[in-house]
Amino acid sequence: MPEYPRSSVPAAFDRGHLYSPTLAQTALSLDDRYAYDYRPGDLFEPMPAAPCEPKAYRRWWRNSAHVTTPDFLGLRPGDTLTVQHVTSVGPGTVLATWRAGAWVEYPYSAPAEYGRTLVRRRNNSGHWY
Template sequence: MQTTTSPRSHLQDSLFASLAPEAPSTPMRRRVPLALGELPVSSVPAAYDREHLYSPRANTAAVVDHRPGDRFAPLPRTPHAPKAWGAWWRTEANVSTPDFLGLETGDVIALVDGDTATVVSTCRYGAVVRYELPPCEWRSKEHAEQYVTARNQFGHWYR
C-alpha cells in the first residue's frame, strides 16, 4: 500500500525545521584551570603572592619571586602625565600577546562576582573578557567587557 503525505505535513516539517535550534558557531572552550599556587607558562611574567596570581610590574618584580615571561619583561612603571600615559598604553601595555597568565582567547573563566566570562583578547596588561548582562528594558546592550589582571585563591579572576 502506498502512502502519500499531505501538503500540510510538508508545511509542518518546514516550520519545525526552521524552529530547530542552531548549533553554536564557535563552541565555548573550557580548559582545565591551572592549579592554585602554580605559576603558568606564559608570555608575560607570573607571580604568586599572598594566594593571588598576577603579572608583576617592573617596580614590584625586583622584590617578588616570579617566573619570567616567555616574550615580555615586566611592564615598566606607569607614567602619570596624560600624554606619557597614552604613549605607555599604546606601546607597552596594550601590546597583543598569545596569552595572559595562561588565559587564551576563547577560554571561559569565573569572575569574582560569580559570573562566567569568555576571554575576548589578551595583551601585556591583562585579558579582556566579555560577560552577559541581565535583561533590562532601559539598556540596549546584552553584554559588557572588562579587563582581568589577577586571580584570587578561589580561582576567580578580577582587575
C-alpha cells in the same frame, strides 16, 4: 609553592593572588623585607609602571600595555573563566589578550546584553578580576 601557568608575560603570586608584576615590583623583590615569588615570561619582561601624566600614559598604554600577546597568565582568546564582580561571580569569555591583561566579555542580568572588562589578576578562589 603555587603552580605557575606557562605564559608569555611574567607571573607572580601575592597571598594566593596570581598577577603579572611591573619592573618596580621586581625591584622590590630584591629587598629582603618582601617575600616575592616570580616566574619570568616566555616573551616579555615585566612592564614598566604606568606614568601619571596623560600624554605619557597614552604612550605607555600604546607601546607597553596594549601589545597583543598569545596569552595572558595562561588565558587565551576563546577561554571561559569566572569573573569576580563586586557582589557575585559569573562566567566570562576571553576576547583578546594583551601584555597588561585579558579583555573579557561577560553577560549582564538582562538577556542578550554583555559587559566587557580587563582582568589582570586571579584570586585564591580561581576567579579573575
